[in-house]
Amino acid sequence: MPLAEEAIVRSEVRWAAVAISVMSVIMLAIIYAGLVHHINPPSNIETIDPKTLHLSGEFTEANLGTRVAADGRVTSRIVATQFTFLPRCIVVPASRPVTLRFATPDVIHGVLVTGTNVNTMIVPGYVSQVHTEFTRPGDLLMPCHEYCGLGHSEMMATVRVVPPERFKPDAQGRVSCDAR
Amino acid sequence: MTHARNLTLAHLWIGFIAFAIALVLGVWQMWSRSPLPAPFLTASTYFSSVTAHGTAMAYVLTTFMIMGFGYYVAETSLARPLPAPRWAWIAFWLGVVGTVMAVITIFSGRAAVLFTFYPPLVGSVFYYLGVVLVVAASWIWCVLMIVAMGQWKRANPGRPVPLAMFATVANAVMWLWTTAGVAAELLFQVIPAALGLKAQIDVGLSRTLFSWTLHAIVYFWLIPAYIAFYTMVPQAAGGRLYSDTMGRLTFVLFLIYSLPVGIHHLLMDPEQSNAFKFLQVALTALVSVPTLLTVFTIGASLEIAGRLRGGRGLFGWIGALPWERPLMLATGLSFVMLGFGGFGGLINMSYGMNAMVHNTSWVTAHFHLIFGGTVVIMYFAIAYTIWPSLTGRAAPSLAAQRTQLWLWFVGMLVMTLPWHYLGLLGQWRRVATFNYADPIIAAWGPWVIVSLVGGVLLLVSGLYFVYNLLQFAVTREAHVPAVLYATAVHPPARVPAALNGFRLWNVLVAVLMVLAYGYPLAQFFVIDPPGALVHRVDQRR
């Protein structure tokens, strides 16, 4: 079985070129998603002291939940803490850009929203931020998906996506689940 | 073999005993998560079990297997006695003491922190010290491997280091670099907190330090399987290794590209920037290359073997391979699982798709398949292959070994394929009890039970593996040593220093780590983010 060394090397180099092409296609797909759909990982280097989070302005209890700013932008602020989310239910409009902001006063948590691309860790010391657009009305599960202690299994919230015409902020721009 | 026989047997037995216990815990965990009521289940017992299962599988089985196999390779491939065997035994006992310390602490409920630690949750200092002792033991092993290779090179100037040893030392060098991350996290952050010296922890820094270790550690686990692919499988198949040079290059590529990619475990974290995540994702694309090269090279080597045995046609050589040999069978099964698991890995590295799967069961399924499947099945096969020369006995029944391997393969697919699917549906991780009354979650129930069945098959297979090893003591047939290591089609008379040593590659690792991890770590000292209060899981309120 004559297998010349040059033939072996040549076949390996050709295969390496195939392998590198495959990986390049994957990188190009990531770049495409970034350029066209603005897909980014949920990086946000914005620090906040977890030990005094409850004393802050933005994450004070009365300011949590969904609020529409004067310029029409929808932001929902949620605190993740051992072992609940506050608020336990948020309302967001479908088909509009929404920004979710999370913080924790204690340990590492994380969230995903079922059926969406919302997924982020919530790390004490940082504000986590996800920009997204919900497509379908309905109630979605938002569990804590990172181990945060013995109560982790029960830590869950609801995201209520409503059609845009039923998304009605009050005088302060707030929308909450109870108002329904 | 002078010293390796007892060392290797001792290490492998500790690893496999920890493995068997962890399998039982794993099945109980899957039962707990299922709709079927499980005994002894509380939040505390579940998360202590997860900690024990993870610590045993990720730190004990692996480290002891790799150390034991390394001593074996060092003596058999270099044909010289191990240097400083007393140090090897000191390392062994350090590792055993560390393991026992960690296990006792976990089972007393003082370390429900999971094997990835999760500061600011902080457990008993004895858990972390236990892990530190196991790592320290492995460092001694690393030094012994480097010294053994150095001694051989001085005695054989200009000759290529046998590939099996070159790869083992590449793994040792990589492990020294890898453990720096978790060592820094433990020594400077977690252990001081566990001792009560620090009341708060910079969590972003600890996660980033741990990520330094977290990816490269899986290559530490994986390289022994690849050593088997390159140096033992072609021989077992009755063929030759297609290219010795590509083998060396593969291990070198693992050494340099396993490390600067850890931030792909933090893609969903806020504390690392888009830019550095992109850089490390690009580097992750490169670390996929040595695996793709391996599939080609080993495939070509097997083709040589198949055609030598009379296989004809484009794929006919596959059927002609000696599948009755356990090492051959394990390789085929391992490659199938590598296909599934590797594909999953490509999904994980793209952050758009990672957002769909992060911290869902997809991740759990992925690493059980790629590590528990692809790698551990090769650990079994390696053990079966070297056990005759370790014990001086021939294998009592190859059929029993094949059955055990098939059972592992089937169990792994039955457990992990539905688990991947559940992850895509949104099932999240680290849950002791699901609310099966919720309609979304109720739909998952049947698949969770299917996974549990897979887990039970794995438990049976794992216990059967231990049984098969014990059976060697029962057989009376003496072992006739066979040639273990494969020869290359064109065995190199000389190789460049770059493929016979690690000086160049250490420089490149340093450069890559500065580029990829320099600012991501430095930023915590520049920004000085506020710390999180320590939450003790080992103390009275």
Added chain:
Amino acid sequence: MDADPRDRPFRLWASVAILAVFAFSVLFGFVLLPIIQGRAAGIDAFTSICRALGLAPGSPAAPQPVSDAKAHPTTRVAWSAGLMDSLARPSAAGASLAGACAACHGKDGRSVDPKLYPDLAGQSAAAIYKQLSDFKSGSRKNAVMTALAQPLTEEQVVALAAHFASFPVRPLPPAQVAAPAAAIERLVARGDPARAIAACNACHGDRSGGPVEAPRLSRQSTQYLAAQLRAFKAGERRNDIYSRMQSVAAALEDSEIDGLAAYYSNEPL
């Protein structure tokens, strides 16, 4: 061995590969992606790049929300590493101040009437500190405690908390009690995922790693525990950070409140 000429291609190609990957990543990840994304969102190039590099908060592809909200804290306690260290040190000052507390809470922290006044002996120092501070600031209201707490300084509050935490917990009464119902034990050790209630022990148990101010419940009087749970449930007590207890109590049935209170008051340590 360093000067091996056959090494040159490896040095060359390795350097080329690394430089190429780095250049590619800097070009796309550090520069092009943020600039192009920013342009679509109306963000200038410099800001986009700073955000992509993590030098500024926010996404390079979307405007950053601004908050003008005012703080309305439900408690004024500010945790810090220094405070936790102080609470861990038992203090002589606390002993001298504690005389005033003995009339209700007992000289050694064992209450003279546990139905009305909680035991403080062996309670978590952080828990005592939190409640005493809340009485002082008005976040928690009680006619007697408010008057007693208001004149205390911060150092005195810390000293009292550390002092009472150092006492041993009251021993279990010798009386026989009925075994707790399985449903209560389940709530204590496993919680209820259907109502998103964590196991009580996930915060209140030893070795739980829960919130720092979560009090130890064991051996506290049944009546006091049940009264507090009902106060949280009715919204009369609101000083729990981020409504952790209010959300739990709101989901509990009346019978469960009684069952849990009985469980903890009789719990072996």
